[in-house]
Amino acid sequence: MATVSRVLNQKGYVHKDTVQKVHEAIEMLQYTPNDIARSLSKKSSKTIALIVPDITNPFFNELALAVEKVTQMYGYTTILCNTNDSPAVERQYIQTLKQKYIDGFIMATNTLSSNEIDQLQVPLVALDRFNFQTVPTISSKNREGARLAVQALLQQGCTKIMHIRGPKGLWIAEERCQGYLDLVEDLDWFTPKLIVNGNFQLKEASEAVNKIFETHPDIDGIFAGNDLMAIGALRVMQKRGIRVPDQVQIIGYDGIPLGEMVYPELSTVAQPIYEMGMLAARILIKKIEQQPLEEMNHQMDNELIQRGTTRHTS
Amino acid sequence: MATVSRVLNQKGYVHKDTVQKVHEAIEMLQYTPNDIARSLSKKSSKTIALIVPDITNPFFNELALAVEKVTQMYGYTTILCNTNDSPAVERQYIQTLKQKYIDGFIMATNTLSSNEIDQLQVPLVALDRFNFQTVPTISSKNREGARLAVQALLQQGCTKIMHIRGPKGLWIAEERCQGYLDLVEDLDWFTPKLIVNGNFQLKEASEAVNKIFETHPDIDGIFAGNDLMAIGALRVMQKRGIRVPDQVQIIGYDGIPLGEMVYPELSTVAQPIYEMGMLAARILIKKIEQQPLEEMNHQMDNELIQRGTTRHTS
DNA sequence: CTCAAATGAGTAACCGATTACACATTTAAT
DNA sequence: ATTAAATGTGTAATCGGTTACTCATTTGAG
Numbered sequence: 001m002a003t004v005s006r007v008l009n010q011k012g013y014v015h016k017d018t019v020q021k022v023h024e025a026i027e028m029l030q031y032t033p034n035d036i037a038r039s040l041s042k043k044s045s046k047t048i049a050l051i052v053p054d055i056t057n058p059f060f061n062e063l064a065l066a067v068e069k070v071t072q073m074y075g076y077t078t079i080l081c082n083t084n085d086s087p088a089v090e091r092q093y094i095q096t097l098k099q100k101y102i103d104g105f106i107m108a109t110n111t112l113s114s115n116e117i118d119q120l121q122v123p124l125v126a127l128d129r130f131n132f133q134t135v136p137t138i139s140s141k142n143r144e145g146a147r148l149a150v151q152a153l154l155q156q157g158c159t160k161i162m163h164i165r166g167p168k169g170l171w172i173a174e175e176r177c178q179g180y181l182d183l184v185e186d187l188d189w190f191t192p193k194l195i196v197n198g199n200f201q202l203k204e205a206s207e208a209v210n211k212i213f214e215t216h217p218d219i220d221g222i223f224a225g226n227d228l229m230a231i232g233a234l235r236v237m238q239k240r241g242i243r244v245p246d247q248v249q250i251i252g253y254d255g256i257p258l259g260e261m262v263y264p265e266l267s268t269v270a271q272p273i274y275e276m277g278m279l280a281a282r283i284l285i286k287k288i289e290q291q292p293l294e295e296m297n298h299q300m301d302n303e304l305i306q307r308g309t310t311r312h313t314s
Numbered sequence: 315m316a317t318v319s320r321v322l323n324q325k326g327y328v329h330k331d332t333v334q335k336v337h338e339a340i341e342m343l344q345y346t347p348n349d350i351a352r353s354l355s356k357k358s359s360k361t362i363a364l365i366v367p368d369i370t371n372p373f374f375n376e377l378a379l380a381v382e383k384v385t386q387m388y389g390y391t392t393i394l395c396n397t398n399d400s401p402a403v404e405r406q407y408i409q410t411l412k413q414k415y416i417d418g419f420i421m422a423t424n425t426l427s428s429n430e431i432d433q434l435q436v437p438l439v440a441l442d443r444f445n446f447q448t449v450p451t452i453s454s455k456n457r458e459g460a461r462l463a464v465q466a467l468l469q470q471g472c473t474k475i476m477h478i479r480g481p482k483g484l485w486i487a488e489e490r491c492q493g494y495l496d497l498v499e500d501l502d503w504f505t506p507k508l509i510v511n512g513n514f515q516l517k518e519a520s521e522a523v524n525k526i527f528e529t530h531p532d533i534d535g536i537f538a539g540n541d542l543m544a545i546g547a548l549r550v551m552q553k554r555g556i557r558v559p560d561q562v563q564i565i566g567y568d569g570i571p572l573g574e575m576v577y578p579e580l581s582t583v584a585q586p587i588y589e590m591g592m593l594a595a596r597i598l599i600k601k602i603e604q605q606p607l608e609e610m611n612h613q614m615d616n617e618l619i620q621r622g623t624t625r626h627t628s
Numbered sequence: 629c630t631c632a633a634a635t636g637a638g639t640a641a642c643c644g645a646t647t648a649c650a651c652a653t654t655t656a657a658t
Numbered sequence: 659a660t661t662a663a664a665t666g667t668g669t670a671a672t673c674g675g676t677t678a679c680t681c682a683t684t685t686g687a688g
Contacts, residue, residue: 003637005676012677013635035413036359037674039350041643056375056571064369068396077410080394082382096391099349202575231575238577257370261516261545262576263552317667319646326647327665351644354673 008033045101047077048284051090052108055082057200057228058256059273060108063127066277067106074285076103087111098122104284110170123287125280130171136283138298140271142172145302146179149223149251149269152304156311158221158249160189162212164198164205164233166225173200176225176253194219198229205229209236220248227252227259227268234262234309250309264308272300322347359415361391362598365404366422369396371514371542372570373587374422377441380591381420388599390417401425412436418598424484437601439594444485450597452612454585456486459616460493463537463565463583466618470625472535472563474503476526478512478519478547480539487514490539490567508533512543519543523550534562541566541573541582548576548623564623578622586614 006012007022014022025031039045050067052060064080071078079097083090090111097105104123117124118134125136153161163180166173177195184190196212198205205224209232213219224230230252237244244250244264252259255270279298286293306312320326321336328336339345353359364381366374378394385392393411397404404425411419418437431438432448439450467475477494480487491509498504510526512519519538523546527533538544544566551558558564558578566573569584593612600607620626 355646
């Protein structure tokens with residue numbers, strides 16, 4: 001028994017011939033080890049959880065794909081948890097999973113307080129969170145990315161640019177909004193009314209854009225805090241008979257595949273979603289396996305991709 | 315110890331006062347039971363797995379949402395597994411999960427042979443599979459749904475309707491194609507060339523449609539085997555400057571939210587995706603808990619939803 | 629050649645629950 | 659009043675692994 005365990009885990013001394021015999025026996029008996037029993041004695045489940053706010057958003061799909069790929073390579077299983085933006089659901093998940101000896105969490109949500117996060121007692125990495133001291137975080141350079149978008153709009157002839165921002169209090173939403181402000185705040189056409197809240201949802205963004213066009217029909221540029229909202233804006237333009245990109249240019253943020261499914265195809269500030277997912281997974285595993293981390297805060301570069309909703313010259 | 319277990323599981327005789335005391339102690343000590351140990355002795359993990367071929371397809375997102383909701387209500391955890399259409403990955407998942415005492419599977423994939431499925435030794439329900447004897451299955455009335463779509467196209471003036479079918483060998487793809495054939499096979503304009511394969515993918519569908527329009531520019535109706543492919547077709551029309559629905563009418567199949575994100579909004583044969591997911595979960599749990607099942611094969615009704623890609627009169 | 633270190637393999641304790649069983653006490657039927 | 663059945667609680671075996679510990683055998687350095 002102990003010898004078999006040693007063979008399977010390649011630990012301690014076992015004679016070559018014995019290893020051979022054990023393998024034969026395993027083959028013969030079609031033996032498969034019981035992971036639950038192993039977890040119980042090891043106090044580890046070789047499983048990590050990826051917690052996302054909205055599984056329906058393609059951004060998180062892609063993230064999940066990346067995380068899964070890496071964790072699988074290292075012999076871990078990934079559990080995908082959808083919280084629907086509810087802190088209660090999130091706490092429930094964390095509680096349940098801790099009882100199952102979960103080895104670590106990747107939090108792509110932003111609903112729990114830093115305090116709660118700190119008290120978790122389980123290895124963890126966070127996405128899109130601000131400057132934690134204790135927890136490794138990964139995000140793209142949101143403010144810079146926003147500037148990239150707005151600058152392109154300005155250069156390509158926009159004279160009145162609105163911003164559809166994400167939820168109040170969400171760090172990435174603030175940052176992207178700030179990037180927009182950096183470039184337009186001092187221009188004479190600017191007014192805070194040009195910033196509307198779309199809560200990162202297509203539908204809410206549509207409604208907000210529809211409303212603002214009643215009072216500001218001369219808007220000719222839209223920078224949305226994510227692609228879903230940009231597509232919502234595009235829809236409004238199409239329903240109103242406003243030509244995109246001739247009359248209004250639109251740039252989103254994220255770079256989800258959905259952006260290429262609409263027509264005209266969406267121009268966007270593309271985050272390296274897949275890489276961010278892979279990085280998060282690698283860092284988490286490092287943390288679980290107690291290897292030292294070089295850096296705590298990883299800031300990824302964005303790429304402005306101009307497609308059909310902008311009048312780019314190149 | 316035994317008493318605490320009895321209190322928590324509400325099994326056997328325990329005195330009221332003792333129950334009270336145990337609860338107090340639990341509160342005091344912040345005790346949480348260890349699920350792994352419980353799993354080991356119960357030989358059950360209170361966890362089920364939903365296996366899907368493509369987590370990126372919104373159809374499966376919605377399905378996952380529904381399954382998760384139901385399983386959570388019954389105290390189960392759901393693991394979402396993405397196979398990327400690879401049988402190898404699927405087998406790997408099954409193997410790994412069985413070692414973790416998984417309680418059941420919902421298979422939304424169609425890559426494994428019936429034989430393998432039969433030998434699983436774990437409760438299981440299948441989606442979109444043909445008429446199993448041993449395994450409960452859930453699907454929509456594919457052939458009937460297809461007829462619904464094609465009939466609408468015919469009634470609304472189409473004189474040459476093409477079909478973008480799903481993968482060869484996939485049962486639901488065959489059925490939907492058959493429904494199309496039922497209505498058009500005997501019409502004088504029909505030729506098998508009007509059926510192209512899009513493999514349920516947007517991109518492949520786009521390419522196929524683009525190609526067929528070189529030789530058959532007079533097509534004025536498109537029935538696609540799923541919404542993703544319909545959107546691919548829509549994209550081709552837009553790029554070619556063909557007006558939808560004036561010159562070409564398009565109907566998809568599935569009823570995913572994505573259909574409402576494109577413009578014009580996609581007409582589609584909507585399956586009750588959420589209900590199918592909930593039903594699958596309920597049936598699986600029934601099976602796990604050894605309750606008798608009334609029916610093995612559940613066929614759901616579809617609803618034709620006409621939106622912007624068809625010229626409906628109502 | 630001697631003896632300490634390295635190697636190899638078995639025994640038993642442990643992980644943290646569930647549950648069969650034993651035993652004591654209470655309830656209720658005759 | 660007697661006794662079988664119901665109620666309440668503790669003890670110990672079990673689930674299937676891991677691993678500290680023990681003991682026997684090899685190896686090799688002095």
